[in-house]
Amino acid sequence: MKGTATARRALAHPDLPLTAAAALTALALAETLGPATPARPDTLLGLLALGLGATVPLAFLRSQPLLTAVTVTAAALLTPPTYDRVLLSGLPALAAVLYTVGRRSAGTTTVAFAVPFAGCALAGVPHGTPLLVGAGTALAAGHARRIRAEHDHRAAVDWAHADTALAHATLGERARIARELHDIVAHHISTVSVQAETARYTTPGLPPEGAEKFLAIGGTARLALTEMRRLLGVLRADVPEEAARARAPQPGLDQLLALVDEARATSGGAVRLIVRGPVRPLGPGLELTAYRIVQEALTNARRHAPGAATDVELHYGEDELRLRIRDCGPGGGPLRDGGHGLLGMRERTAVAGGTLHTGPAPAGGFLVEAALPVRRPETP
Known part of the structure; x- marks a missing residue:
């Protein structure tokens, strides 16, 4: 050399x-x-x-x-x-x-x-x-x-173009995730503001210093909410359709059955929903992430394996929620990586702190597996 x-x-x-x-x-x-x-x-x-x-x-x-x-x-x-x-x-x-x-x-x-x-x-x-x-x-x-x-x-040149396209797609997916999580975070901040304001009047024997602190907490929460709304306006500036969906509630796992029914009707193949473990409400951010992963996986299956049977499995564990979506199509051909669906799944899983695996299934077809950690609420 x-x-x-x-x-x-x-x-x-x-x-x-x-x-x-x-x-x-x-x-x-x-x-x-x-x-x-x-x-x-x-x-x-x-x-x-x-x-x-x-x-x-x-x-x-x-x-x-x-x-x-x-x-x-x-x-x-x-x-x-x-x-x-x-x-x-x-x-x-x-x-x-x-x-x-x-x-x-x-x-x-x-x-x-x-x-x-x-x-x-x-x-x-x-x-x-x-x-x-x-x-x-x-x-x-x-x-x-x-x-x-x-x-x-x-x-x-092709590699540079592909890297640039991937970088733009990644930024777009992250902005989309941020727009969807905004409503959830804004709800929590609004709750903090309301609780801080009401605590000033509902706490017996509250000293003046405590009332001032609650007042400051409420003001800080309102300021944070204003800044988040301003940030959301920046994220939605170049996405016209977001204006019509700005007030739409974000989906959760309670709407998963309707999503499966829709996929069954549009794909022409059998789509099953299998749930294991004790079903319980999870955090809205986690439920939104799980819903979007299933939605992207079903869209991916409908696009690349039309008419193939698809299984959607949810396993409620003690510390994590496991997702497994498998279709019986031709497997992981090069077209499976052609869009931004898998990229969106990876970004959402990373935001939730989980792990994701996508690729050909051992017995044929294409497999999407995700493990999302369940954060237990802290006890005082």
Whole structure:
């Protein structure tokens, strides 16, 4: 890993093209002016010009990639038919510019650079086939790297979009839960205010200091209630339908039978309600949470397993209320996580301090299980 990171930093160095061009130019001079070079001046000058044309432009690879690629490619293609040889010093430069073309350019440009090499190979130009193989490999490698980079970018964008959508959905579900719990909490605060006011007149022998404290408790409760109503107005500002439902009472477990009857009528399948343990009234917040979980689970079953039989089980325990909703549909396919229903269940369960499990049932179908702690009222 450390070696790979070092290599990436070296390849990204801004002076790399200039350094590589200088080194390859020196090799080209040594190759063209060496003892194997023809002694004729015109031949020597032409070969030297092609050698410099195949190496010097590499210095401008990052600023002018296409112009550099055209120049280096032309020099590499003209050398074999003119002098019946290949300049070895120009091959690394050719590979670099063709890889860059495949990496940065569209597919049509990549194919356009491959056509001259294919033509030379088909025409029987000396060394044409090896040049075609090398050029094709460099272009294909650059193009493959481009495709992979585009795929990684799209995947990153998709993940970022999914994370943003999930964050907005989570905030929306929490705001919805807060709107529903407002009426319950407001009722408790109103009760505190009324009890504090009446206690001033109904408590025999209450000293003046005690009356003042009860008065302060009532004032604080009224202030808290006002602030809660103001907060609720903010939460409902972007939800028009909340205005019509603002005064509707929040449902509880006493309305669960009606919910099951409605689900049975709309789904076309059998829906059973099974209750275990001694039924007793629970806190309104807890009953609202349990009702919404059952409601979301039945909606989920009706959407993804229409017509399938569904069992809704409530188990009243000493310290917790357990919910178990199971349908006999196809199970936990990918569509089961497509909406916000499961997200809402998780958020509501977390607010109640419980646990939630959703997924394929052991014997088939989809299963929702929740355990909600029952808080016992404190005794004085």
